[in-house]
Amino acid sequence: MLNSLRQRLSNIPRGEDLRNRIRTLIDDRVRIITAGLSIRELRAVLRGDPPTEKPNPRYKVITTSFIAHLRPRYYPQGSTWFTHTFRLGWFTTFFFMVELITGLVLMVYYVPFPDQAYGSILEIESNVFLGELWRDLHRLGAEAMVLFTWLHLFRTYFTGSYKGARTFTWLTGVLLLAITAWLSFTGYLLTWDQLGYWAITVGSSMAEAGPVFGPATNLILRGAPDIGVGGLLRFYLNHVVLFPLVAILFISIHYYKVSREHGISLPAAIEEGDVNDNKKKEANRRVDLIPDLLTHEIFLVSVGILALLLILYFDLFNSPLETHANPQATPLDTKAPWYFWWLQGLLKIDPAKIIENLVNPILALPLLKPLGLPPLELSRLLNSKFIMGLIVPPVVVGILFVIPYIDRNPARLARKRPFAILWGIAWIFILLALSYMGLPQFGIETPAATRVIQDLAPEEGMGILRETPYEELLPGIYTVGETDPDGICPSDFSYRNRETGEEVIGCPHLTEVFAQFSEGLLRAEEEGRLPDLHATMLIEQFGPELIRVELDVIWTDPETGATKIYAKHYFLHEDRSLEE
């Protein structure tokens, strides 16, 4: 026994031998982990040095590693020029990964039931270490992903990279745009606040307008006539299971086409333009995935992460969270997510009315009057919500789908396809114009008193009234037209700003609030919209550290002569946050 142990010990190599043995051992392990690279080679890759062995072990990685095998071994240099792709597709994928990771973390804390959903969001923000950061990352990543998907689409369109072998890839790309929008849309509801609840209610109500199957579709989507327990759970499962899977499937198809079938397109100028041979040669030179592009992509990851963190650190982005969803109270200014504003704008157009207004005056003289026919009443037959909500958007998306099949022009250079370029630019303008029309400020008439008060202290969000420091809220009754905004507080009044510690003289913020209140109402009175105006701002100490501000507007209705009252009040606690 002792002998055999002694023998074994004597077998252990020493000195140089031992070092070599250990080195080989480690090297073998590293080769297994890196799917083919030795330590020396790994070091060379990270330093950007040429391969250390022959044949190039870096290509071996592509065949042995699953992750790496998804990628091409090399790219033609021209397709990697920054000004050609702007890395838009790459960043879309990056944000998708951000969404997957942050989403998994948020799922740990989120509860998808109406009673607790909103509370669990507050819990994430108030009680989870770096919880707000996770939520902000998820929200910011989502907005960025939608934005980059659109930009990627426009880049592909303008460089003509959807032609020939790439037609099917374009198709999957449009599908991914729709999937991204749906992922983002379903996520909107989960916070269960007024913003999400009403954006989804308005959005999904379009399904209801559909023919024959409308009510049934609505029921399947919402789980009940209105969004409730069933609806939230459905949207949640859509958001965290079904559509991430669908997205991964189509991203795979989309990328597989790019990586295995046709590669990233070369700039059109290289393919078709008259550039000199040197330039062409350069564009066609191989750039290896490992190390050049891998290094570049790790660099892009570091740019992406740093950009996200800096945006959040400097508070340039905040995830909105409005008050708890209330199915009984429709908010005054309902707003869809920005990438659906164009849809909201579409819904404000009534095509039947437009056709009536155009056609009836023309027909009136020669036909309708002599023949005694009634004027055309299209709006009775055509439901505008149905047309603009259910017919037009699918047609728009449909056109996007079939662009490569409509556009048979094989040329990719912009000057050889001027019509397509103009068409693309026109679409950008149409989308922007429709988005502008989709804003709540456009085309919706709000009564004067309501508008003034809503601008001062919106139902959701802050507004300048809620931003007023507690110290400035001096109890009293202030009457519009009588109280001078500048004389609203005693001349010797001052307080210490609790954030900056600076001495503030007077009450500049409250003065501004009252001035805006007065100006808005007095202007409306002058315009005859609020005759016999009597308006007050009442500030009352309602409890310890609790102020109640009431805004009252009384006027005579110009049409009926009846006395009208519009009043709103707000409770403001000393410890409230003065920022959004």
Add this chain to the structure above:
Amino acid sequence: MKRIHLEIALGTIFIILSSVVLIVMAAEEPGRLARFEVEQRAEQIEFGAAVFEINCTSCHGSHAQGIPGKAPCLRCPELFASRLAEVGWPGSLEDYIVSVVSTGRQVSTRPALYQGEGKGPPVMPTWSERFGGPLRDDQIRAVAAFIVNFQGWAENPEVVPTPLVAVDINDPVSLGRVAFVQYGCIGCHAIDGLSQATTGPALDGVATRAETRTGYESAEDYIRTSILNPGEFVVEGFGDGIMPTNFSELISEADLENLVLFLLSLTEP
């Protein structure tokens, strides 16, 4: 230097920078969490005040001062000093309030003082959705936070300010509007800009409708009768016996006068 080297260098710097930003954020996080909690509490109190105003003022008074013979004061020293011992509640005051508001009171604990001894329906209705009431748990918690916030005043009654009146005291319509809030009409009847309650009929345009009711001398007579004797005419779609029948005992003649004038100002557009 080749581009790849520049990218390696910059990438390393960016990753270090990102880590620094993250570490700074993590270092500030406990402070942010604490601040968020304070602000959250403040917003909960504000929200509670709004919920209280819509649901509780008809019995507990516009400023939680209570209505004699009906329901107790909720900002008075008694609630904070001795109430828990009186009912033998072992937990915190806030939890006690949550419990009472959620489940309501079938039988009064102080029948000699407040409603509950053969005077009308059970003392305090159940408010929680779980027991058929209208409020969610977070709303009830907020109401409790709002009431507990009165502790400062309950302990130092001398700091309590005299309430301001949100009215033009020469204008009966404006006074009537205050009465509408103070007597709790706001809890059941919707009026644009004041309340969105749906228990009773919405009152926008009530003056115009009052003109059309037959069997009354005038619109004013109809409104006055409907307040004092609500069973005489019940608007279609609403049940009889829901509106309290004791307003004749509660409301002063002057307040009633103003309230009627206020409702008469609500003509149809």
